[in-house]
Amino acid sequence: MHLCLDLHGAGRWDEAVDLADEGTALCEEHGYGSFSGKFQYVRALVAATRGDTETSAGLTEEIRRWAAPRGAHGIRALADHAGALATLGSGDFESAYRHACALGTPGTLAPYLPHALAAMLDLVEAAVRTGRDAEAAAHARAVRESAVAELAPRLELLVLACEALTTPGDAAFAVFDRALSLPEPGRRPFEVARVRLLYGERMRRRRATREAREQLLQALHAFEELDAGPWAERARTELRASGHTLPVASGPESLTAQEREIATLAATGLTNKQIAERLFLSHRTIGTHLYQLYRKLDINSRTALRDALAPLDRENV
Numbered sequence: 001m002h003l004c005l006d007l008h009g010a011g012r013w014d015e016a017v018d019l020a021d022e023g024t025a026l027c028e029e030h031g032y033g034s035f036s037g038k039f040q041y042v043r044a045l046v047a048a049t050r051g052d053t054e055t056s057a058g059l060t061e062e063i064r065r066w067a068a069p070r071g072a073h074g075i076r077a078l079a080d081h082a083g084a085l086a087t088l089g090s091g092d093f094e095s096a097y098r099h100a101c102a103l104g105t106p107g108t109l110a111p112y113l114p115h116a117l118a119a120m121l122d123l124v125e126a127a128v129r130t131g132r133d134a135e136a137a138a139h140a141r142a143v144r145e146s147a148v149a150e151l152a153p154r155l156e157l158l159v160l161a162c163e164a165l166t167t168p169g170d171a172a173f174a175v176f177d178r179a180l181s182l183p184e185p186g187r188r189p190f191e192v193a194r195v196r197l198l199y200g201e202r203m204r205r206r207r208a209t210r211e212a213r214e215q216l217l218q219a220l221h222a223f224e225e226l227d228a229g230p231w232a233e234r235a236r237t238e239l240r241a242s243g244h245t246l247p248v249a250s251g252p253e254s255l256t257a258q259e260r261e262i263a264t265l266a267a268t269g270l271t272n273k274q275i276a277e278r279l280f281l282s283h284r285t286i287g288t289h290l291y292q293l294y295r296k297l298d299i300n301s302r303t304a305l306r307d308a309l310a311p312l313d314r315e316n317v
Contacts, residue, residue, distance in 0.1 A: 088232030
């Protein structure tokens with residue numbers, strides 16, 4: 001479980017999912033139901049951040065079904081953390097606030113619930129975006145006064161991000177800079193990209209347009225590398241609002257790692273359902289990815305995939 005979380009934090013999401021599948025199989029073999037929920041949680045996190053809301057929702061529902069009749073509130077809270085990430089990425093900030101509050105009341109850190117630390121930024125961002133400025137500020141103060149920032153640099157990154165979000169005007173810039181100057185969080189690409197996105201948004205609204213674009217472009221590249229689709233789209237939206245023109249991605253080189261894998265499997269003749277089962281995604285998600293990669297490759301059918309992918313095959317020889 002610790003290895004899964006470490007891989008997820010390091011942005012090695014495919015490896016995290018593979019290890020979570022191995023863990024789930026061991027749990028089923030030996031009857032460890034409570035640990036199974038934790039491995040489902042890792043898979044739900046990855047699905048949530050990549051925009052596969054159907055898969056994430058299905059996994060979180062399984063976690064809740066197991067936890068509710070047993071009073072396993074700590075296990076149930078895992079589902080709400082994944083739910084908060086999924087809804088933040090899609091822009092449903094009211095639902096994100098509800099999920100984040102299930103991990104603890106704003107202004108307090110729930111005891112014996114480590115996931116409340118992982119979700120601190122989720123709660124503060126959701127509160128700010130839903131006009132709950134007092135709750136956001138109270139939570140930012142609570143996490144700072146708790147001294148969790150002293151436990152690990154990644155937690156200090158989140159604490160500083162919470163403070164920056166609740167600091168008015170240009171004064172927030174110095175707090176964001178402190179967060180991004182930390183050495184260790186560079187190993188946490190998704191969290192760093194989130195902070196850059198928030199920083200860029202604040203800069204754009206304060207009319208520091210050039211500086212905003214620098215942060216937003218770095219955030220976008222990180223999200224695209226991670227295949228965190230909804231978050232990449234948030235960064236693109238902010239960049240467009242700043243007046244930055246983004247090039248239209250096309251050609252096989254523009255495919256993300258996941259799109260390449262899906263395209264390769266589809267080119268062998270597998271159906272959407274078969275690909276979904278192999279990659280532990282929903283068939284609707286596979287359909288969405290195929291639609292997007294068809295546009296990038298300028299094709300309109302499966303039969304054209306093999307020829308469209310040929311340049312990649314030659315590169316790998």
